[in-house]
Amino acid sequence: MALFINFLIIALIIGAAGYQIYRVVKRAKKGKCAACDYDCEAKKMLNKAQKQQN
Template sequence: MQLLLNLLIILAIISWAVVIIIRTFRKVKVGGKCAACDYDCAVKKLKDQHDRHLLQH
């Protein structure tokens, strides 16, 4: 009985790890970018907005 309980716990841990890995790959696949790339894009957008604001005045 204790062996069965241990196997169920191990199976639950492995299943949860697989779910987390699948979510991560889906997020990467949809976004297609890493966190550093997102940061670079955000910085470029802010710079472009700032430049446009300066050109308007």
């Protein structure tokens, strides 16, 4: 029984990692970086530059 639980936990961890990799690849194909969800300094600079051009 303990062996089955260990395999189940390992499968969940590998599945979650695979899902995260899938999301990163899917987002990268759209041309977005992995940190697009965060308000980082580079994003602030880009937004400021775009506002100045308009």
